[in-house]
Amino acid sequence: MAKKRMATVWLDGCSGCHMSFLDIDERLLTLAEIADLVYSPLVDAKVFPENVDVTLVEGAVSSEEDLHKIQMVRERTTVLVSLGDCAVTANVPGMRNPFSTKAVYERAYRENVTLNPGVPNEGVPRLLPQARPIHEFVTVDVFVPGCPPSADTIFYVVSELLAGRTPQVGSHTRFGA
Amino acid sequence: MANNRTIVIDPVTRIEGHSKITLHLDDKGEVVDARFHVTQFRGFEKLCEGRPFSEMPSLMARICGICPVSHLIASAKACDALLAVRIPPAADKLRRIFNMAQIVQSHALSVFHLSSPDLVLGMDADPAKSNLWGVFEKDPQLARDGIRLRQFGQQIIERLGGKRIHPAWVVPGGVSEPLSQADRDAILYSIPEALQIAVRTISWFKQVTGSFREEIAAFGNFPSLFLGTVKEDGSIAFYDGKLRIGDATATLVADGLSPARYFDYLGEKVESWSYLKSAYYKPKGYPDGMYRVGPLARLNVADRCGTERADQELAEFKELQRAAILSSFHYHQARLIELLYCIERMEQLLTDPEILSKHVRAVAEPNAQEGVGASEAPRGTLFHHYKIDDHGLVRWANLIIATGQNNLAMNRSVLQVARHFVRGDKLEPGMLNRVEAVIRTYDPCLSCSTHAAGQMALRVQLVAPSGEIVDEVARP
Numbered sequence: 140m141a142k143k144r145m146a147t148v149w150l151d152g153c154s155g156c157h158m159s160f161l162d163i164d165e166r167l168l169t170l171a172e173i174a175d176l177v178y179s180p181l182v183d184a185k186v187f188p189e190n191v192d193v194t195l196v197e198g199a200v201s202s203e204e205d206l207h208k209i210q211m212v213r214e215r216t217t218v219l220v221s222l223g224d225c226a227v228t229a230n231v232p233g234m235r236n237p238f239s240t241k242a243v244y245e246r247a248y249r250e251n252v253t254l255n256p257g258v259p260n261e262g263v264p265r266l267l268p269q270a271r272p273i274h275e276f277v278t279v280d281v282f283v284p285g286c287p288p289s290a291d292t293i294f295y296v297v298s299e300l301l302a303g304r305t306p307q308v309g310s311h312t313r314f315g316a
Numbered sequence: 317m318a319n320n321r322t323i324v325i326d327p328v329t330r331i332e333g334h335s336k337i338t339l340h341l342d343d344k345g346e347v348v349d350a351r352f353h354v355t356q357f358r359g360f361e362k363l364c365e366g367r368p369f370s371e372m373p374s375l376m377a378r379i380c381g382i383c384p385v386s387h388l389i390a391s392a393k394a395c396d397a398l399l400a401v402r403i404p405p406a407a408d409k410l411r412r413i414f415n416m417a418q419i420v421q422s423h424a425l426s427v428f429h430l431s432s433p434d435l436v437l438g439m440d441a442d443p444a445k446s447n448l449w450g451v452f453e454k455d456p457q458l459a460r461d462g463i464r465l466r467q468f469g470q471q472i473i474e475r476l477g478g479k480r481i482h483p484a485w486v487v488p489g490g491v492s493e494p495l496s497q498a499d500r501d502a503i504l505y506s507i508p509e510a511l512q513i514a515v516r517t518i519s520w521f522k523q524v525t526g527s528f529r530e531e532i533a534a535f536g537n538f539p540s541l542f543l544g545t546v547k548e549d550g551s552i553a554f555y556d557g558k559l560r561i562g563d564a565t566a567t568l569v570a571d572g573l574s575p576a577r578y579f580d581y582l583g584e585k586v587e588s589w590s591y592l593k594s595a596y597y598k599p600k601g602y603p604d605g606m607y608r609v610g611p612l613a614r615l616n617v618a619d620r621c622g623t624e625r626a627d628q629e630l631a632e633f634k635e636l637q638r639a640a641i642l643s644s645f646h647y648h649q650a651r652l653i654e655l656l657y658c659i660e661r662m663e664q665l666l667t668d669p670e671i672l673s674k675h676v677r678a679v680a681e682p683n684a685q686e687g688v689g690a691s692e693a694p695r696g697t698l699f700h701h702y703k704i705d706d707h708g709l710v711r712w713a714n715l716i717i718a719t720g721q722n723n724l725a726m727n728r729s730v731l732q733v734a735r736h737f738v739r740g741d742k743l744e745p746g747m748l749n750r751v752e753a754v755i756r757t758y759d760p761c762l763s764c765s766t767h768a769a770g771q772m773a774l775r776v777q778l779v780a781p782s783g784e785i786v787d788e789v790a791r792p
């Protein structure tokens with residue numbers, strides 16, 4: 140049987156969901172027997188490839204770049220997993236939503252600065268007005284809440300999906316887990 | 317006529333967070349300028365506004381899933397300052413262990429999961445293989461050791477805090493639960509194996525460095541200031557102490573600085589092309605006040621570690637150069653020495669009977685309206701600074717994160733490496749991987765300051781003034 144193609148993507152999250160994936164420890168090596176990690180912050184691929192079987196997405200959609208990215212990921216992925224509370228609900232990144240992006244930028248780049256105050260604008264993606272969950276922009280196939288979902292949960296979900304089965308997520312994790 | 321040639325590396329991979337690098341070339345194909353752009357911004361200094369201060373440790377930990385414990389600790393220390401309490405001695409020691417467990421897991425991640433592909437497979441290795449799984453094929457023991465060491469640190473965090481990532485155990489005034497004897501014993505039981513792995517890894521590393529002489533010479537090898545925390549006796553400190561700044565000649569520029577007064581001597585500058593601000597040492601101005609933080613800086617400014625094996629390794633390390641050790645390539649070895657120290661030191665703390673004390677939390681209402689908390693995170697000194705109102709709600713926050721303090725040096729390093737290795741007339745992927753590899757030595761944590769995931773191929777085009785593409789390399 141051909142090896143499955145798996146990817147992990149990081150939008151506006153803290154990387155904790157990725158770290159929880161690494162917390163599967165030695166199982167990282169067994170996972171490599173059934174799937175290739177074709178795109179991830181952990182490997183050197185620079186472009187998100189075509190025909191990915193399962194993609195785990197961490198984080199909310201918060202900037203223009205996140206938006207562009209999630210649309211491309213959706214087009215090239217069969218099963219898209221919204222991994223963790225930030226992806227599922229916007230969670231922590233969403234806490235900026237009551238403030239205007241202007242106010243958020245000003246705090247960091249004008250008020251708390253000693254030299255050259257001003258909002259960076261050359262070659263850096265602009266923030267969207269609000270940080271929003273992934274499913275508001277693209278269709279999500281599997282939701283895995285948790286902040287982060289435990290390593291065991293992630294391993295279970297990934298193994299089931301790679302085996303072509305539907306994971307019973309609810310009995311393994313919950314919001315804020 | 318000016319020839320506009322730019323190389324863009326986007327995203328920089330095998331680092332924690334999202335960034336890209338642009339290299340500007342002159343008409344002879346020589347690199348004249350380089351920029352390390354950090355491309356995501358998260359806004360924690362604002363989004364905490366209006367929330368109760370007691371939420372800060374758990375909320376601020378969500379800045380970073382790699383070093384949540386560092387943020388928990390710096391944040392809880394800022395809250396301790398708001399309460400104006402002295403935390404119980406057992407809580408102080410437990411927090412120290414917690415912090416060191418995280419340094420172990422984070423340093424293991426940096427060395428094994430992110431940088432070992434460059435070290436084991438070489439800087440010119442096939443990008444499709446340049447990852448932990450590629451290392452596993454070539455040297456299974458090393459890959460397993462990396463996974464095991466990271467797991468060792470994470471398991472200690474889990475035993476103390478209840479979960480591996482984002483435990484809520486560190487609270488204003490101390491920690492929420494004492495350590496049980498069973499957990500203490502289980503941690504102690506795991507220490508000899510971790511020590512063995514650390515020692516084995518250091519000797520492996522010292523062997524491989526021989527093949528990287530050219531990289532050592534060009535990877536951020538320049539004078540700068542170095543900043544780190546030390547204890548009163550001048551030994552290395554991670555949880556608490558005074559700041560010390562040394563220069564390239566190993567002369568102390570400042571000593572005994574109070575972290576709570578960071579704003580007197582540290583400034584931050586905005587660059588219009590990056591979401592990461594650049595910190596500098598104010599008395600020397602910008603950009604002469606460039607300083608480095610993290611493992612290399614800490615070992616440069618500390619007189620010693622204070623545990624047996626780490627001190628042996630440190631003595632050998634300090635032989636590398638007569639004064640301060642300048643090349644950022646040596647961050648890797650410094651990281652391994654710190655990792656060894658943390659394992660040894662955790663063992664000492666865990667065998668202290670006081671560690672099982674049930675008195676682990678001081679309770680108080682806020683007694684101050686402003687508080688600063690600082691600690692040494694894996695990547696360098698971390699500051700959290702909050703102001704609250706009469707209701708205990710946060711009104712203002714400022715965070716100075718390790719990676720921002722290395723920003724000036726990272727930019728200089730990228731330029732140095734690019735000038736040395738990148739030839740505009742004949743591009744090869746290995747050249748560009750070296751530009752990324754120097755960034756990896758700093759182990760930047762961009763989720764701390766910002767971050768995201770990339771979307772462009774690494775495609776480099778050389779364009780002649782006429783607009784004609786002279787050369788092109790692409791990497792999948």
Ligand code: SF4
Nearest residue numbers: 152153155223224225
């Ligand atoms: S869900 Fe939690 S762990 Fe995951 S990215 Fe968000 S804050 Fe981090």
